[in-house]
Amino acid sequence: MNPTPLRIRKAAVLGAGVMGAQIAAHLANASIEVVLFDLAARQDPKNGIALKAVQNLGKLSPAPLAEKSRAAGIIPADYDEHLAQLHDCDLVIEAIAERMDWKLELYHKIAPALPAHAIVASNTSGLSINTLAEALPETLRTRFCGVHFFNPPRYMHLVELIPQRATDPAVLDALEGFLVTALGKGVVRAKDTPNFIxxxxxxxxxxxxxxxxxxxxxxxxxxxxxxxxxxxxxxxxxxxxxxxxxxxxxxxxxxxxxxxxxxxxxxxxxxxxxxxxxxxxxxxxxxxxxxxxxxxxxxxxxxxxxxxxxxxxxxxxxxxxxxxxxxxxxxxxxxxxxxxxxxxxxxxxxxxxxxxxxxxxxxxxxxxxxxxxxxxxxxxxxxxxxxxxxxxxxxxxxxxxxxxxxxxxxxxxxxxxxxxxxxxxxxxxxxxxxxxxxxxxxxxxARSTHPVYQRQIYPDALLGERFDQGQTLWENAGVRLWTLGDDLGIVSFKTKMHTVNDAVLDGVQEAVTRAERELKALVLWQSSEPFSAGADLKGALGLLQAGKIDAFEAMIANFQATSMRIKYALVPVVAAVRGLALGGGCEFQMHSARTVAALESYIGLVEAGVGLLPAGGGLKEIAVRCAQQAAGGDSFDFVKRYFETLAMAKVSGSALEARQMGLLRESDVVVFNSFEVLHVALRTAAALADSGWHPALPARAVIVAGDVGTASLRMMLINMFSGKFISEHDYEIAGRIADTLCGGDIERGVTVDENWLLKLERKHFVALAQMPKTQARIQHTLTTGKPLRN
Incomplete structure (x- = not known):
């Protein structure tokens, strides 16, 4: 019998210290309203301790909040004035200091305010869960256990789940399902022994x-x-x-x-x-x-x-x-x-x-x-x-x-x-x-039979464990097209860091062609992180140094053709992203019908860092999105929002932040557990296909900001250059990004099509690539793994 899913509308965290505040932050990341309690401050406001803890979350590194505005979902409270806030909480996590006497005293204080349905858990790192349970009324003990997050709670995968003698097994099962899917955790059930496992x-x-x-x-x-x-x-x-x-x-x-x-x-x-x-x-x-x-x-x-x-x-x-x-x-x-x-x-x-x-x-x-x-x-x-x-x-x-x-x-x-x-x-x-x-x-x-793990087609494997690798339909040197025995195709790259080279480009296009002929939908997914570190810079630099400019430009044209093949495929292509999705990897997911991204996905168009600009359709796609958002009006304000992100080669700190940056769409899906991404992507692809999905009509009337928009962006750059925030070459790169986003040297409000924008991308990309400073940046990145600001 499957456990009843645990639905958490509102939670409480008791204790606004380092761990408590960060647990509250991660609940807020998952769109759960959470009340963060601490002792009443000696001066007004009484909830000042918790309030300061919430304010401090934005200053911590690594960031506990996957997107800063999530802090608004945390309600600061104190035990003197706000215990009534517990009445409608579905989950209460105690996370105060590791003192048994303090914890027992707190349990006596909060017990009368706890609702009959709430699950109550202690985040203790090693104190006895059975001893703690004795401080609660017997009616609450069936819903009490240990739930030990590791620091920092957003990033560390482990949560130890520790029952005590009276814990209802159904409560444990429900909580495990919630922790795994809603919070993205790896749950290990531990015995109630000191320091657990x-x-x-x-x-x-x-x-x-x-x-x-x-x-x-x-x-x-x-x-x-x-x-x-x-x-x-x-x-x-x-x-x-x-x-x-x-x-x-x-x-x-x-x-x-x-x-x-x-x-x-x-x-x-x-x-x-x-x-x-x-x-x-x-x-x-x-x-x-x-x-x-x-x-x-x-x-x-x-x-x-x-x-x-x-x-x-x-x-x-x-x-x-x-x-x-x-x-x-x-x-x-x-x-x-x-x-x-x-x-x-x-x-x-x-x-x-x-x-x-x-x-x-x-x-x-x-x-x-x-x-x-x-x-x-x-x-x-x-x-x-x-x-x-x-x-x-x-x-x-x-x-x-x-x-x-x-x-x-x-x-x-x-x-x-x-x-x-x-x-x-x-x-x-x-x-x-x-x-x-x-x-x-x-x-x-054997592994747990809890239904939540059916969502992990490829769970974290132990030494020697091997899972069904599916049936190969076709492959070349760059990609493998395979299925799990159904009509949903999966494309996986074979390259190191899943970079994009000619074999990958040709392979993705062939996979789309075969999917249109034989399959219902297609998912781009890698068996290990990252999703893709972008274009094969080493191969690109080799063509440039050999003076093969025509071959280099042909490679870029093929890159763009692959992105467009993804976008206008006659079957839905869903990108299943986890880890890095940089440069060309970001562009592929931008052109997909949907992206399903793990929370810990770091997405960005980073080409400016190596002296180039996005030319796999990324700038074109952003210009199209800006025109769509402007709904027939002036797109400049929308272009301006993207411009700094692109010129400074910014990478999102999470999938939620990527959505805020416009690199993910509102319709894209964020999944908290990276081991569930493939499952959700396959279901999403199937649902799109079942809904009668068809690609959008080609964008033939994209209203651009034109030469006036480019000039406005260049004025911003002149100020940055004068203030020595950017180098001369940064100015050159950013100016070409501005020209592409705004549609080139044409009047403001003119309509262009996608091919016009793609040609602009190629023109500026090839010009930048031939510059010595760009080649020095590429070489430096290949040698050190770090960007060069020359």
């Missing part, structure tokens, strides 16, 4: 790293060089992460582990190192105070050196010996070399992995139902590419297990606790085609 394992990994930092006498910057991207973890690695989280917060979490896990065999290590306590005593709490393990010195980043008792320049780089080991592609060989090496950095890394594997296996049965829950909690909550069990399995389960046992016997491990018997029962790992290992039953359990 993510922080129990993640914080232990940090503690083990800190312990071995001392054991091997390594610098904090060296450790960060070893425990970041080099091993598939975020750039912030260990000590930078601690600075971002806050050293006082880190110490508090460590103390919570010490206080609540007295019988843990690793308990002796649940304490802050002396140097961490010293930093906290000095008020060096990390990023929020400007200094911690790192601090900024002018433009440089300096790192704490314990021997000097001072900061020194940071030098994040593995040793040559370790770099050679980390370059080995085979995980089994790589781990064998790590363990055998006498190089201190290699020994350090082996010790950190070994103790993490040991701890995670020992506690699996107590903290989670399956190994899958642990790996997803760490991947989604800490940003690791592989969870601890996946890493162990990839490295050769039995061999690594034997090495861990040998180190336990030799007294090298942090604890003498034995590995559980299941670890060495002959298995090759904990994940397989039949599911993931569940220690309580000794069997493998």
């Amino acid at each position: 993510g922080n129990r394992i993640g914080v232990f990994s940090i503690l083990a790293t800190m312990h071995h930092t001392q054991q091997f006498g390594l610098g904090f910057d060296t450790v960060d060089a070893l425990t970041g991207p080099a091993i598939g973890r975020p750039k912030s690695a260990t000590y930078r992460t601690a600075d971002v989280v806050g050293l006082d917060t880190m110490a508090h979490v460590i103390k919570t582990m010490a206080d609540t896990l007295p019988d843990d065999p690793w308990h002796g290590y649940f304490k802050s190192p002396a140097w961490l306590e010293a930093l906290i005593t000095q008020g060096a709490l990390g990023q929020k105070t400007g200094a911690g393990f790192y601090r900024k010195a002018g433009k440089d980043i300096v790192v704490l050196d314990l021997a000097r008792k001072d900061y020194r320049p940071s030098q994040q780089k593995p040793s040559d010996a370790l770099a050679a080991i980390l370059a080995i592609k085979d995980p089994a060989e790589r781990f064998a070399k790590l363990r055998a090496s006498q190089e201190p950095q290699a020994q350090f890394l082996w010790a950190v992995f070994r103790d993490l594997f040991h701890y995670t296996a020992y506690h699996l049965a107590d903290i989670a139902e399956t190994a899958r829950d642990v790996d997803f909690a760490i991947r989604w909550g800490y940003g690791w590419k592989l969870g601890p069990f996946e890493t162990w399995q990839a490295a050769g389960w039995q061999q690594v297990s034997a090495w861990i046992n040998a180190d336990i016997a030799a007294g090298k491990t942090m604890s003498k606790a034995p590995l559980p018997a299941w670890v060495t029962d002959g298995r090759t790992g904990v994940h397989g085609s039949d599911g993931s290992f569940a220690p309580r039953s000794g069997t493998h359990l």
Whole structure:
């Protein structure tokens, strides 16, 4: 029986601190009205604390609000005057400080105001959910659980869902469905044990790293060089992460582990190192105070050196010996070399992995139902590419297990606790085609059968998991046209970063032709992010440097032809976007019948950054949209709104912001869970086809702003150039963008067609491309990945 969908019209968040305010922001992102509570201020207005927290959301980076106007959906409140605001709330999330006594006191205060239907949840990061439930009336306990967001709540995929003894299973199912689809989260159900799953394992990994930092006498910057991207973890690695989280917060979490896990065999290590306590005593709490393990010195980043008792320049780089080991592609060989090496950095890394594997296996049965829950909690909550069990399995389960046992016997491990018997029962790992290992039953359990996961055709895959790749209908070197066994075609690019080259252009056009003949609709979708990083700059630069201008112009004409083929296809073409959709990728989605975009889609026409202008139909399409918005009147005001975005190569901070910028249409769909984008895109494409969809008539009467519009925009540019906000070449590029948007050197109010605008795009694009400064920009971007402002 399917769970009843949870419909949230209004929510409340209790606590306007860092986490509470950002949870409220993400609910507002999802178009849910939310009341944000905090203590009454001593001076008027009484709701001043919550009010200030809402105002501060616009200043935070990364931005908690996917689009700034969403802040209007957050109502600041205080407990003295506004408890009645709880009466019509469907969901109440408590997110105050991690003090059991404070939380219990608050629950007693709010309980009389809670409606009978509301789900109530605590965002505690590790306190007992059962103990918290005891402060609520029995009638409310069936609808109470833990719902632990990770920081920052908008961006971190993980939410831990923690039931207590009385929680109604139907409430959990309903809440899980809401969290996955409405808020875009990856839900892991955790047991009510201290720090749950993510922080129990993640914080232990940090503690083990800190312990071995001392054991091997390594610098904090060296450790960060070893425990970041080099091993598939975020750039912030260990000590930078601690600075971002806050050293006082880190110490508090460590103390919570010490206080609540007295019988843990690793308990002796649940304490802050002396140097961490010293930093906290000095008020060096990390990023929020400007200094911690790192601090900024002018433009440089300096790192704490314990021997000097001072900061020194940071030098994040593995040793040559370790770099050679980390370059080995085979995980089994790589781990064998790590363990055998006498190089201190290699020994350090082996010790950190070994103790993490040991701890995670020992506690699996107590903290989670399956190994899958642990790996997803760490991947989604800490940003690791592989969870601890996946890493162990990839490295050769039995061999690594034997090495861990040998180190336990030799007294090298942090604890003498034995590995559980299941670890060495002959298995090759904990994940397989039949599911993931569940220690309580000794069997493998398949993924959740919750109906919400039927929306994830390709969910986040664990190591070794492979899903049906569909049936290939046609492919070339650039794209694959395939189906899932129905009459809806899917086009996926084969290029690196899904860039657009000649093979992609020809492939998309052929796919549209075949779809018109054989299929109901077409979806542009990539099996991994990004959607597309735009045109193949390397190939384009090669043509220019070889002096093949005709071939270069032909490539641009083919790009435009592909966009127009998408727009005027006789079947609906739907773009399924997630991640970056830049340049040509943005232009393809602009020409689609609909775009279905994940919330975390970063969309922009960025060609100005490489000395060019959008010429895959992007400027043409914007000119057409401006004329349509003007409804037969003067389109200049609409052109002006787009102009700065294009000239400054701005990229949206979310799909909602892309809609505000005009790069997505009001009719385009925003999906919060990126793993649901393909499902929604296919349904959207089918619905368009079923509605008798037909492409719009060609735009043959586009009223443009003309030479007067171009002159007005150039006046804006002259002021920017005079103020040294833009360079001479920026002025050149932006002027050509203005000329194209306004229809060229013709009178204001004249009508043109799309071909006229496409020719203008090509003319200016080819002219810019031949300029040395543009070619220098392209080369610089290809070499460094960063724009050059010359």
